[in-house]
Amino acid sequence: MSELYFDNSSTTRVCREAAEKVMETMTENYGNPSSLHSLGFRAERAMDEARAAVAARLGAEKEEIYFTSGGTESNNIALFGAAHALKKRGNHIVTTQIEHPSVLNVMKRLEQEGFRVTYLKPDSFGHITAEQITGAVNGETILVSLMCVNNEVGSILPVEAAAQAVRAAGSPALVHVDAVQAFGKLPLRPRQAGIDLMSVSAHKIHGPKGVGALYVRRGVHLEPHVFGGGQEKNLRPGTEGMPLIAGFGAAVGALPEARAELRTMEELNAYCRGKLETIPEVTFNSAPDALPYILNFSAVGVRAETMLHFLSDRGIYLSSGSACSRGRESHVLSAMGLARERIASALRLSFSRYNTKEEIDVFAGALREGLSGLTRRPL
Amino acid sequence: MKEIILLKLGEVVLKGLNRRSFEETLLKNIRRRLDGLGSFEVHERQSTIYVTPRDEDADLFTAQERLSKVFGIASLTRACEVGKKMETILDAAAEYLRGPLSAVKTFKVESKRSDKQFPLNSPQICKEAGGYLLSKFPNLRVDVNHPDYTVRIEVRDAAAYVHGNAERGAGGIPVGTGGKAAILISGGIDSPVAAWMMARRGVELTAVHFASPPYTSERAEQKVRDLLTKVGAYAGRMTMFTVPFAKVQEQIMANCPEELFTVIMRRLMMRCAEKIARNEGCGALITGESLGQVASQTLEAIVCTDAAANMPVFRPLIGMDKREIVEISSRIDTYELSIQPYEDCCTVFTPKHPRTKPALKYVEKAEEALDCAALVDECVANVKKTPITPLG
Numbered sequence: 001m002s003e004l005y006f007d008n009s010s011t012t013r014v015c016r017e018a019a020e021k022v023m024e025t026m027t028e029n030y031g032n033p034s035s036l037h038s039l040g041f042r043a044e045r046a047m048d049e050a051r052a053a054v055a056a057r058l059g060a061e062k063e064e065i066y067f068t069s070g071g072t073e074s075n076n077i078a079l080f081g082a083a084h085a086l087k088k089r090g091n092h093i094v095t096t097q098i099e100h101p102s103v104l105n106v107m108k109r110l111e112q113e114g115f116r117v118t119y120l121k122p123d124s125f126g127h128i129t130a131e132q133i134t135g136a137v138n139g140e141t142i143l144v145s146l147m148c149v150n151n152e153v154g155s156i157l158p159v160e161a162a163a164q165a166v167r168a169a170g171s172p173a174l175v176h177v178d179a180v181q182a183f184g185k186l187p188l189r190p191r192q193a194g195i196d197l198m199s200v201s202a203h204k205i206h207g208p209k210g211v212g213a214l215y216v217r218r219g220v221h222l223e224p225h226v227f228g229g230g231q232e233k234n235l236r237p238g239t240e241g242m243p244l245i246a247g248f249g250a251a252v253g254a255l256p257e258a259r260a261e262l263r264t265m266e267e268l269n270a271y272c273r274g275k276l277e278t279i280p281e282v283t284f285n286s287a288p289d290a291l292p293y294i295l296n297f298s299a300v301g302v303r304a305e306t307m308l309h310f311l312s313d314r315g316i317y318l319s320s321g322s323a324c325s326r327g328r329e330s331h332v333l334s335a336m337g338l339a340r341e342r343i344a345s346a347l348r349l350s351f352s353r354y355n356t357k358e359e360i361d362v363f364a365g366a367l368r369e370g371l372s373g374l375t376r377r378p379l
Numbered sequence: 380m381k382e383i384i385l386l387k388l389g390e391v392v393l394k395g396l397n398r399r400s401f402e403e404t405l406l407k408n409i410r411r412r413l414d415g416l417g418s419f420e421v422h423e424r425q426s427t428i429y430v431t432p433r434d435e436d437a438d439l440f441t442a443q444e445r446l447s448k449v450f451g452i453a454s455l456t457r458a459c460e461v462g463k464k465m466e467t468i469l470d471a472a473a474e475y476l477r478g479p480l481s482a483v484k485t486f487k488v489e490s491k492r493s494d495k496q497f498p499l500n501s502p503q504i505c506k507e508a509g510g511y512l513l514s515k516f517p518n519l520r521v522d523v524n525h526p527d528y529t530v531r532i533e534v535r536d537a538a539a540y541v542h543g544n545a546e547r548g549a550g551g552i553p554v555g556t557g558g559k560a561a562i563l564i565s566g567g568i569d570s571p572v573a574a575w576m577m578a579r580r581g582v583e584l585t586a587v588h589f590a591s592p593p594y595t596s597e598r599a600e601q602k603v604r605d606l607l608t609k610v611g612a613y614a615g616r617m618t619m620f621t622v623p624f625a626k627v628q629e630q631i632m633a634n635c636p637e638e639l640f641t642v643i644m645r646r647l648m649m650r651c652a653e654k655i656a657r658n659e660g661c662g663a664l665i666t667g668e669s670l671g672q673v674a675s676q677t678l679e680a681i682v683c684t685d686a687a688a689n690m691p692v693f694r695p696l697i698g699m700d701k702r703e704i705v706e707i708s709s710r711i712d713t714y715e716l717s718i719q720p721y722e723d724c725c726t727v728f729t730p731k732h733p734r735t736k737p738a739l740k741y742v743e744k745a746e747e748a749l750d751c752a753a754l755v756d757e758c759v760a761n762v763k764k765t766p767i768t769p770l771g
């Protein structure tokens with residue numbers, strides 16, 4: 001049975017370049033980058049190379065990139081670090097209702113500590129407007145945290161408006177962007193957009209799991225929360241996860257040029273929409289202007305999980321809602337105000353450069369089969 | 380809306396007949412620094428250099444960052460280029476400067492009109508633009524003396540330009556117009572600053588670094604490469620010569636009085652550097668010496684070191700305080716690298732009690748125990764060349 005993988009926003013298959021680099025770093029270039037001898041120096045060089053690759057992709061300087069264990073840790077370091085560093089300047093934070101749990105749960109914790117958090121509400125397509133952000137930021141605001149691309153529906157948030165809003169309000173706030181779903185897919189230029197902190201992850205771009213990075217704009221101070229031997233300039237100490245870091249660098253190096261791939265994805269997405277449109281039960285939850293890598297839709301009548309297992313039995317892999325909130329009703333779709341039956345039957349396709357139109361044909365056929373064959377239960 | 384970068388020339392405009400060659404060198408340096416950022420058109424008119432992107436992919440932001448480090452430019456700003464109709468200019472000003480104008484409380488408008496055919500004169504342009512922006516931004520008040528923000532409108536021959544506050548440029552004169560010199564670079568705080576200061580005066584650089592493996596590590600050498608890359612953002616491309624120096628140091632230790640070790644070592648460094656400098660067509664050496672900073676930089680020690688060189692030695696830091704040097708090194712972003720704690724060739728053999736006031740004749744006498752010419756020849760023969768390219 002062939003394998004059709006449409007769940008690339010959950011994680012991706014590691015590309016050959018990254019896998020080989022990981023292997024090489026585990027078995028040959030295995031030194032500790034802090035060691036003084038030449039094996040250590042070689043490891044340091046490899047780390048430097050990976051850092052330069054990530055920096056180049058973000059239009060940043062090497063010194064502004066800190067390696068972490070992934071998107072969740074990047075978000076935690078950024079949000080706690082910023083809130084605690086600026087707590088004397090104000091106690092208001094702005095974010096949205098559709099953030100990833102690694103932001104929302106940090107916000108909950110910060111609320112317990114006494115911070116006031118404003119959660120912006122999306123429209124029915126998961127959009128947040130620049131006006132909403134401008135309206136929420138005031139002189140007391142110390143932190144604005146937005147995702148660049150929503151992981152469930154692919155809506156693109158106006159992150160550049162955040163920096164402008166902060167400046168217009170004359171607030172000391174730092175701007176954090178969770179770019180886990182956007183990295184490698186949209187051209188990101190945090191320095192130019194006035195963004196102070198940006199989280200990215202390797203395993204969404206065909207790199208290994210367990211590694212990510214945080215962009216920290218030069219001159220921005222974050223309060224550290226882990227203490228140790230000084231690695232990553234004390235922001236994330238602990239012997240660097242070299243195989244994963246080197247693999248991350250290789251995965252970034254193997255990324256196609258963002259704009260070219262975006263066009264391919266637009267084509268694939270449009271093709272898929274065309275196929276699904278002809279199925280009467282299908283309603284799209286992703287807006288037409290969403291990031292084309294993600295297509296969320298409801299196949300009303302069959303529970304998402306039932307359909308997911310039906311497809312999985314045929315070697316077709318996708319997500320119901322979001323993989324992170326397994327089994328729970330999606331907080332994103334709820335915030336978008338969708339009807340319960342649409343939420344309960346929502347499925348997410350997420351593409352990668354390895355997907356083809358032929359695969360979409362097979363998927364669409366299987367979906368039709370499921371819709372006609374599976375018993376419908378009231379949702 | 381078409382966005383470009385405007386560069387105002389610095390000291391170059393003071394030059395007389397050779398002004399043209401200064402400008403040409405500057406244009407060449409600018410084009411080189413824009414490499415890899417997309418396609419740009421660069422030309423000069425009326426003491427202003429226009430950097431115009433040829434397509435959408437051109438990265439103006441990084442271009443401005445890089446150009447802020449090119450010597451010969453007094454100030455730079457991004458500007459919006461518009462047609463020469465007052466309405467178009469007003470619309471462009473409100474739209475292009477919306478961000479900064481919504482964020483400040485007071486402003487004024489300045490204008491310059493070199494196209495005398497334009498129907499309004501400068502005061503009229505200011506008045507009209509001021510009134511228009513006040514109506515568009517209710518948060519603003521006019522303050523001609525201490526405005527938070529200044530809107531500038533230039534009506535020139537080819538087009539009109541709207542921009543805000545300009546950023547200060549790197550100043551100085553274009554690298555390549557001031558001859559070529561070799562910097563002796565160690566990896567400390569001072570020498571990168573000295574290199575930067577001479578590059579600012581138009582000097583093209585060649586770098587000479589003394590490494591002492593196995594006493595010093597590959598990391599120490601990497602640190603110097605990284606430092607030169609930072610300096611290169613200002614000074615342009617250069618070649619680094621790494622001189623294997625351990626044998627010379629061992630010879631001095633074995634054959635000369637310990638208290639004269641440092642001064643003799645420095646004399647040999649001068650000789651090696653001079654030889655490399657001559658091969659590379661350099662007219663002078665540059666060091667990061669600052670009077671009285673350490674034992675080898677007392678007036679007497681410098682007299683001894685200087686006597687070993689047969690070409691001019693520039694010491695731009697000679698009268699500077701450490702604090703001033705540190706300030707510059709932070710500004711040019713070499714400080715953090717410089718303070719990384721690796722052994723370098725100057726720290727491995729430091730004598731316990733160096734002579735602070737060595738007399739030249741005793742030093743020359745002590746040196747007779749060595750075959751200096753042969754040692755220098757051997758060093759220079761085994762030198763390693765590394766090209767240094769500024770990042771990006």
